[in-house]
Amino acid sequence: MNPSTLLSTQPTSANPLVAEKPLIISGPCSAETEQQVLDTCQRLAATGRVNMLRAGIWKPRTKPGLFEGIGTRGLPWLIKARELTGLPVAVEVATAKHVEDCLAFGVDVLWLGARTTVNPFSVQEVADALRGVAVPVLIKNPLNPDVELWTGAVERLHKVGVAHLGLIHRGFSSYGNTELRNAPMWHLPIEMKRRFPQLPILCDPSHIAGRRELLAGLAQQAADLDFDGLMIEAHQDPDQAWSDAAQQVTPERLAELLAGLTWRRETTDQQEFLTALAQLRERINQLDDEILQLIGKRMTVAEQIGRYKKDNSITILQPGRWQQIVDRGVQKGARLGLSEAFIHRFLDAVHLESIQHQDRVMNE
Structure with missing residues (x-):
């Protein structure tokens, strides 16, 4: 259902x-x-x-x-x-x-x-x-x-x-x-x-x-x-x-x-607002598309790394490398105004997807 x-x-x-x-x-x-x-x-x-x-x-x-x-x-x-x-x-x-x-x-x-x-x-x-x-x-x-x-x-x-x-x-x-x-x-x-x-x-x-x-x-x-x-x-x-x-x-x-609370409306019939919002949402859509394309390219590189690891009998998980990625991401994210909690959640999701791609390569 x-x-x-x-x-x-x-x-x-x-x-x-x-x-x-x-x-x-x-x-x-x-x-x-x-x-x-x-x-x-x-x-x-x-x-x-x-x-x-x-x-x-x-x-x-x-x-x-x-x-x-x-x-x-x-x-x-x-x-x-x-x-x-x-x-x-x-x-x-x-x-x-x-x-x-x-x-x-x-x-x-x-x-x-x-x-x-x-x-x-x-x-x-x-x-x-x-x-x-x-x-x-x-x-x-x-x-x-x-x-x-x-x-x-x-x-x-x-x-x-x-x-x-x-x-x-x-x-x-x-x-x-x-x-x-x-x-x-x-x-x-x-x-x-x-x-x-x-x-x-x-x-x-x-x-x-x-x-x-x-x-x-x-x-x-x-x-x-x-x-x-x-x-x-x-x-x-x-x-x-x-x-x-x-x-x-x-x-x-x-x-x-x-x-003391402010209860906001879900929308309005003011055309100026609706036009501006539609333009901004279209920019969001374009940026989301670019982000997904970049993540897709990242996974392609991850698969290439997986093949090298497979050929050399190297484990998928590399804790030291992963910690470097997290530390770099947190520092970069702070400069961009992104919270540390978000960076951790985002990188965890990307890392899990990368591991799955490498695991598939390892077991082809």
Whole structure:
């Protein structure tokens, strides 16, 4: 099945997930007490900047002993918050029982968390529980950077008849200490936008950042990349939150953050802009063609090197030579305004292709 046309017949105009842009979903990471949920949600509604409320009812945790959510008894708190504010509510589900409980209480929107999306069995269980049910579902990216798993979750829910789907980008787990809790890897949600242009996609900067002081920059980056909205965690007293305290903000601070964002349009009807953009894009096309031609010539030289190595029983991989190429590339790239991270990714891809060409020559 071609993912780019998977949802071509799905209605989009009636999709409540795209009724407003930006769609802002906010609420506490975890529902802790009824008072905490109601106070937080009412303060969020009072800002006038939130379209939908959220709270974690069931919380999958990395280690046992951590707070794993208040459970089903927290659902009536969210429903009461909806009654008091007039805003729809969203809840994360991971099992068929979660789905049944949410539907019984009339939760407006469900979402699959990253730990669920990573497991096709779990996704299928949730999908089967949603068969024939008219409720919108958002799908967070899997923990690991795997677009096919993310795509598979979309396909499973589509196949059981879920008409209104959306995506949430919350970053990807990576080993080692970094400034961010989860690596954004923006190229992966961009790929999902290419595959499913009909689906709204939100960014969850709370889980990407892990720290509240980084939220604004990530949220603006998502807006610049034409995301359809944000899911940001807010709490009446963030420092006292029972889970993910460091990444939550007060409702009032959230309002300030949102007020500072610039949401850009995808295009315009101004002819001067369109003409200039078309000319620049044509230059990009020409440069891309030249780059590909040069890379093709580079691979021809790599094949010649492979033949010499084959004739002289020399290994393909030459670590010393490779390090020279990387060092030279990083230095040259810096002078051209290219980041070191990009140079490494680019040269890694070129090197892998070169090895494959040489390996083919070696084994002719």
